[in-house]
Structures are given as C-alpha cells and as structure tokens.
Amino acid sequence: MTYDLTTIGEGQIRFTCERGERLATARSLRMTAAGSEANVAGLLSELGRSTAWTTKLPKGELSERIAMEYSAVGVDLSHMVLAEEGRVALYFLEPGEFPLPGKVTYDRQFTPFRSIVPEEFNWDALLDTRVVFLTGITAALTEQTARVVRYFADAAVDRGVDVALDVNFRSLLWSGQQAREVLEPIARKASILFCSRADAATVFGVDGQGVAVCRALREQIGAPIVISTDGRAGTYLSSEQGERVFEIKSVPVIDRPGAGDSFVAGTLHGWLDGDVGRGIEMGRRVAQIALTHHGDLTHVSAGELDLLHGSDIVR
Numbered sequence: 548m549t550y551d552l553t554t555i556g557e558g559q560i561r562f563t564c565e566r567g568e569r570l571a572t573a574r575s576l577r578m579t580a581a582g583s584e585a586n587v588a589g590l591l592s593e594l595g596r597s598t599a600w601t602t603k604l605p606k607g608e609l610s611e612r613i614a615m616e617y618s619a620v621g622v623d624l625s626h627m628v629l630a631e632e633g634r635v636a637l638y639f640l641e642p643g644e645f646p647l648p649g650k651v652t653y654d655r656q657f658t659p660f661r662s663i664v665p666e667e668f669n670w671d672a673l674l675d676t677r678v679v680f681l682t683g684i685t686a687a688l689t690e691q692t693a694r695v696v697r698y699f700a701d702a703a704v705d706r707g708v709d710v711a712l713d714v715n716f717r718s719l720l721w722s723g724q725q726a727r728e729v730l731e732p733i734a735r736k737a738s739i740l741f742c743s744r745a746d747a748a749t750v751f752g753v754d755g756q757g758v759a760v761c762r763a764l765r766e767q768i769g770a771p772i773v774i775s776t777d778g779r780a781g782t783y784l785s786s787e788q789g790e791r792v793f794e795i796k797s798v799p800v801i802d803r804p805g806a807g808d809s810f811v812a813g814t815l816h817g818w819l820d821g822d823v824g825r826g827i828e829m830g831r832r833v834a835q836i837a838l839t840h841h842g843d844l845t846h847v848s849a850g851e852l853d854l855l856h857g858s859d860i861v862r
Contacts, residue, residue: 556584
C-alpha cells in the first residue's frame with residue numbers, strides 16, 4: 548500500500564478570539580488552518596505514518612496557507628483539486644469562559660468543496676491505502692458531499708480497504724435524524740467507529756451511561772470496534788474481545804479545537820499496529836497535548852510522548 552491512511556474533507560481557516568473577548572467586539576483574531584480530517588492525517592504523518600488528504604479549494608493565498616500547514620508535516624496533498632475561483636471556508640471561535648461555553652460561527656457557504664462530485668477525485672490513488680478515514684462533518688455539509696463520502700466508503704469496502712468513521716455530530720450543520728440516514732449505512736461497513744456518548748443518543752437513539760452505551764452501539768451497528776468518549780467521565784472501548792474503560796486526566800486548556808482529532812489519530816496509530824487499546828492510550832496523551840497549544844493541528848513527535856510525565860524544562 549502507498550498509504551496507511553487517506554481521507555477527504557474541507558480545508559478551512561479558523562479565526563479565534565483572544566480569551567476574554569467576544570466576536571462582536573474583538574479587535575484581533577488568531578488565524579490558523581483547520582480541517583478535522585486533515586488534522587488526523589497530519590498527526591499520523593508526524594507519528595511516522597504515510598497519509599494523504601484530498602479536498603477542493605480555490606486558488607489563492609488562503610488555500611496556500613491551508614496546504615502549507617498540512618504538507619509541512621508530511622501529508623500528501625497531490626490529489627487535491629484546485630478550482631479557478633471561489634472562496635475558502637471560514638469559522639470563528641469564541642473560546643468561552645465559565646459560565647459561557649465556547650461558540651463557533653461558521654462562514655462556509657458557497658465554497659467549491661460543497662459542490663464536489665465523485666468524478667473529480669483520483670480514487671485509484673486514494674484507495675491504495677490501509678484505511679479510509681471519514682467523518683460526519685463532511686457528510687453534513689451538502690447532499691453532494693454526503694454522496695462523495697458514501698462513494699468513498701463503498702469503494703473502499705469493495706476493494707477490501709478498512710473504513711474508519713468518526714460520527715462527530717455537529718448540531719449547527721444537521722439534525723440527528725439526517726445524520727443517521729446518511730451515516731448509519733457507512734457505520735455498518737466500518738471496521739472502527741468513533742462515536743461519543745452524546746452522539747450515540749442523538750444520532751443512533753442509543754441512550755445510557757458508561758461503557759454500556761458503547762457496547763449497545765456496537766451490537767446495534769455491528770461494527771467490530773466502537774470507541775465512545777464522554778468528556779471527563781471516561782473513554783470506552785467495545786470490541787468482540789469485550790469492553791474496557793479508560794480514565795481521563797484533566798489538563799489546563801489553552802485551545803480546545805483539534806483535541807478530538809488528535810485522540811482519533813492516536814487511536815488509529817495503535818489500531819494500525821493491531822493494538823487498539825494501546826492506541827487509545829496514545830490518543831489520550833496526544834489529546835492532552837492538543838489542549839495545551841494553539842491551532843487545530845497538534846504538533847508532536849513520537850519521542851515527545853514519553854516526556855508527558857515530566858514537569859521540568861527539557862535541556
């Protein structure tokens with residue numbers, strides 16, 4: 548195989564308010580590249596995996612900024628489609644301080660990616676991989692993006708390529724019922740499924756607490772491996788070998804976006820080596836790192852993961 552993982556998703560620019568600022572009154576914004584699927588591919592590349600991310604972006608400096616972020620860490624962007632004109636998707640983040648939660652404002656209408664069709668992409672290259680990674684975020688954008696995500700999943704299964712699906716439900720993009728109609732057929736084909744406890748209830752109607760939700764979702768969907776997160780309550784694994792519970796350690800939060808993608812990437816790193824439990828442990832560690840620095844893409848090397856238990860300066 549040419550790649551360990553390939554994926555598709557929309558590249559974005561994220562503008563973040565400084566802590567203590569609201570978007571309506573902010574005087575300055577921090578600009579970073581963003582994209583859930585690209586974040587997963589980027590971190591796996593940093594950990595030594597061969598990855599490729601495809602998207603469709605308009606030619607221009609903002610698209611170059613996105614491409615630079617991910618190609619710099621080794622992600623293959625050679626299968627990206629460039630449009631002659633159009634705009635880049637944006638989103639704005641108010642980090643939020645207790646008691647206010649963080650708030651996202653999307654500005655991603657009328658981008659070239661929203662009208663993609665399967666014929667635009669080099670599937671032979673993208674399917675030369677061990678696993679195809681897909682998310683509910685991309686499927687939620689438009690009927691066209693949902694069609695492409697389904698096409699990618701079906702083509703992977705037809706070729707005997709594993710599919711990893713992160714449900715990643717976004718209430719600002721679609722309803723739980725819409726998500727279920729699109730994602731359930733893909734989830735039933737997936738070799739590994741990521742779905743939070745809240746998303747299991749909203750999208751698949753699986754209610755409950757703890758690892759029981761993870762087990763019930765696996766039994767309902769039929770995926771061999773289901774991984775469920777539940778904030779600080781814990782992370783749960785259900786597989787044909789049984790269930791496991793992983794405790795969550797709190798860390799100071801500098802920037803939240805990207806932590807979930809880091810967890811998924813770390814988990815897939817272990818899963819690709821045949822040890823999903825070890826992957827979840829790595830996913831927890833890289834998610835901790837993600838929370839402590841700015842930007843959606845977590846910058847970390849495999850060696851740095853061994854330093855997490857220290858508190859002194861590395862000299």
